[in-house]
Amino acid sequence: MRGPASCSGCGVDSVGDAGDVAGPPSSAATGVKVVDGVVRTVTVADPQTGAQSVITAEFVLDGTETGDLLPLTGTEYVVGTEARSDTGEPSAPDVADPANVQSIAWCFVFDHAAGDHTIARPDDYDDWRSFELPYWGAPMLSFTAPDPRTLVPEQRTMIVNPEQDVSGDPRFDAGDRDLWQFRRIAARQTFTDGLYDSDIVLANWPQLDYVGGSIIDTDERARHLAAAKAQSRAYVHWLQTEAPRPDGGRGWPGLRLRGDLVGTSDGFAQAPYIRESRRIKALTTVREQDISVASRGSGAPARFDASVGVGMYRIDLHPSTGGDNYIDVESAPFEIPLGALVPVRTQNLIPAAKNIGTTHITNGAYRLHPVEWNVGESAIELTAFCLDRGLSPQQVAAEPALVDQLQRRLVEAGVELHWPEVVGY
Structure with a gap:
C-alpha cells in the first residue's frame, strides 16, 4: 500500500x-x-x-x-x-x-453598537445565575475569578469602548483584569478613523470555563457540549442585562454578538475551545x-x-x-x-x-x-x-x-x- x-x-x-x-x-x-x-x-x-x-x-x-x-x-x-x-x-x-480534565469554553465574539441587542433570556438562566464553585468567590455569572497563581478570587472589570492608549507592553501588564481588553481582537484606535465603530472582543474568559464533566470517553459528550454553550449564552445575557457598569448602572444592551465574524447564525464559535x-x-x-x-x-x-x-x-x-x-x-x-x-x-x-x-x-x-x-x-x-x-x-x-x-x-x-x-x- x-x-x-x-x-x-x-x-x-x-x-x-x-x-x-x-x-x-x-x-x-x-x-x-x-x-x-x-x-x-x-x-x-x-x-x-x-x-x-x-x-x-x-x-x-x-x-x-x-x-x-x-x-x-x-x-x-x-x-x-x-x-x-x-x-x-x-x-x-x-x-x-x-x-478529570481541564475545562472547555464556548467562546463568542462581540462588539458594542447602538440599539438593544439583548438576546432572549435563556430558559436555564436562573440555574447558571446561581451556580458557584466552592473556590470561585462568587457566582460564575460575575466579574470574579481566582487569580491563576495565587488562587485568591479577584474582581475584574469591563469598560466598554475605552478611550485609552493601546500601546501597553504585555510583558509587564498582561491586561487580563479588564475583560473588554482581555482577548480583544480589534482595537479601533489602531485602525483608520471610522473603519470600526467599536472594538471587537473575543470572549475566552475564566467565567466561561465549563467544569460539569469531561467530553472524552463518555456517553454524556453531547450533553456536556450543550451545557458549555448554555453557560456562555447565560453569560452573554448577564452582560447585557445585569453586569455592573462603572457608572453604577446594570448591563450593556448594546453588546452585540458577531456571528458574521465566526461563521455562525447565533454568534457563538463553531466549536468549543478544548x-x-x-x-x-x-x-x-x-x-x-x-x-x-x-x-x-x-x-x-x-x-x-x-x-x-x-x-x-x-x-x-x-x-x-x-x-x-x-x-x-x-x-x-x-x-x-x-x-x-x-x-x-x-x-x-x-x-x-x-x-x-x-x-x-x-x-x-x-x-x-x-x-x-x-x-x-x-x-x-x-x-x-x-x-x-x-x-x-x-x-x-x-x-x-x-x-x-x-x-x-x-x-x-x-x-x-x-x-x-x-x-x-
Whole structure:
C-alpha cells in the first residue's frame, strides 16, 4: 500500500460530533481497519448526510481535538490525571482519574453598537445565575475569578469602548483584569478613523470555563457540549442585562454578538475551545520535572535529545472537571522531543495536535496554539521523512543518524529546534 499521508479529523472533531450545538460539521472518523499495529484504512462519515468515505494511506495523522483515532485504532493512550506515583510530578494528584480534565469554553465574539441587542433570556438562566464553585468567590455569572497563581478570587472589570492608549507592553501588564481588553481582537484606535465603530472582543474568559464533566470517553459528550454553550449564552445575557457598569448602572444592551465574524447564525464559535486531549503512550513522555523551573532548579532552556521543535508557556491548567482549581507552575523554555510524537506500538499513526506524549500536567504548557502548530508541522515532516525512506517513526527514533537527518530536514523547513542558552527580553 503506497499513498499519501492522511490527516484524519484535521477539522475540529467536536463540530462533527455535535452538529446540533455547533456550526457547520466536518467529517468524523467512525471506523478503522488495523492489522498488526498498522492502520490500513480510516472510515469517515458526514454527520449530516451519513455518507461515508474510506481513506487508505500509509500514514495517518490524528489532528482531532481529543485524539479520537487513538481508541479507534487501539493505540495506547492516557486521558485525565495520572497519579503522582506514576509520573513523579509534584503537581499530580495521589490518585489517577481519567475523567478529570481541564475545562472547555464556548467562546463568542462581540462588539458594542447602538440599539438593544439583548438576546432572549435563556430558559436555564436562573440555574447558571446561581451556580458557584466552592473556590470561585462568587457566582460564575460575575466579574470574579481566582487569580491563576495565587488562587485568591479577584474582581475584574469591563469598560466598554475605552478611550485609552493601546500601546501597553504585555510583558509587564498582561491586561487580563479588564475583560473588554482581555482577548480583544480589534482595537479601533489602531485602525483608520471610522473603519470600526467599536472594538471587537473575543470572549475566552475564566467565567466561561465549563467544569460539569469531561467530553472524552463518555456517553454524556453531547450533553456536556450543550451545557458549555448554555453557560456562555447565560453569560452573554448577564452582560447585557445585569453586569455592573462603572457608572453604577446594570448591563450593556448594546453588546452585540458577531456571528458574521465566526461563521455562525447565533454568534457563538463553531466549536468549543478544548484544552485537553487523549494523549498517546509515547516513547518519550514529557513530565513536570522536565520543564518546571522549580523542579529543575533553573530557568535555562529544557532540552531533549532529538528535538523537533520549541515552545514556551507556563504550565497553566484551568479549573477541571474533577474539582481542581487552577494549577500554575513556572516552566522553562522547552523543546518538543521526537519521542513524544511516536506511539509505543502503533506503527503508522502520528499525533499532530495536543495528543502527544505529555501528562495532564505538562499538557498545560504544550497545549498552547504555537506549540500545537509546531507539533503538526513536525508530524508532517516526520511522515514525509518516513515515506521517503520506507521507515516507521519507531525506526527513526531508534537510530541517531536518522534523527540527525530528520532534524536537518526540519531546519531546512524553517522549524526551530533549540532555544538559545539565554532566553530573555
